[in-house]
Amino acid sequence: MASCYFNPIPTSSRLISADLSTKFNIPKLLHRKKRFGVLPRSSKVTAFYGLKTPPYEHDALEPYMSKKTIDIHWGEHHRNFIEGLNKQLEKDDILYGYTLDELVKVTYNNGNPSIEFNNAAEVWNHDFFWESMKPGGGDMPILGLLEQIEKDFGSFTNFKEKFTEAALTLFGSGWVWLVLKREEKQLAIVKTSNAICPIVWDHIPIINLDLWEHAYYLDYKNDREQYVNVFLNHLVSWNAATDRLTWGEAFVNLGEPKIPAA
Template sequence: LRSRQGGLSRRLLKVVSYYSLTTPPYKLVDALEPYMSKRTVELHWEYNNAAQVWNHHFFWESMQPEGGGLPEGGVLQQIEKDFGSFTNFREEFIRSALQLLGSGWVWLVLKRNETKLSVVHTQNAIFPLAFGDIPIINLDLCMLTT
């Protein structure tokens, strides 16, 4: 376990040294209200812990004002194939979020070896690429989220 954690830390440092936070495609002030408060957006954006850079980059790029709704095309088809329905996927995603204690992330990932979508959660700054999974969406469950 220790050698795996050590390898994971080195991978995190390599990824973090490559990525940096970019400006989101909308104003940080209040563009995401009422879904995210100005304070929550500020805390997220200013929480530039090196181990969270990649996760947050992925998180911010996946959102947009007036976004949301059902996925379309191939993503929806794959969700329906692997979970039975979008409702089943949504319930599993929520269940995974409720099981996570402390700070972390919930992810919809493509399990590369299984070529199947799966919901996983990770503690703190761990990200699915470290395990060979391909992230599709993520949900930030850091303790600072309000």
């Protein structure tokens, strides 16, 4: 297994040694200057982000996603995003102390991204992507997730068609997502270009699919449609999606609870 960065400082204990207001315009995110006190530069804490491993062996998704694809996608592309982000953070301690979620939102900077954003967002997106799949995935959603999909898309078949259409009409590289929109209180399919992550718009991601060519070219060449169909029918983890929806429901009231029939 490849080596990972080790962060000996818990997230809650990382330190910020500068006021972010001079560099970022982020009124919704609490600045944490002097939360634990400002240390002299010689005593600053350096916090690195680590490379998370997929929750399965690299050959576990075969024959639908090959070990070679995961070896290269996770071991090289994902690793490069982590290493690039950590190198950027070494140059300026203004961003030390944030969780990855917070870092993505901070560096998005209300649509005027800083140079750290692309690497931070791609790390987040890939962590989420690996956990959106499982061996023996696909089939049908379970429990309340299926009910919510049928409510918001009309049927599970309609959802699959719309998800596939979104993936096939995304120009260039990017991602397609199933998200829970807080304000609308419903599920929606969202396309994002390049590294954009829907948490910057306060959406709650449920599943995502990587549409950069390195995600599927070794297995499917330029046949994006086959890749999308395989993801929906054989790879997507509806268990993970259900857990994420359950978590999201703590923040979004999706309506009155249904009373079981007698």
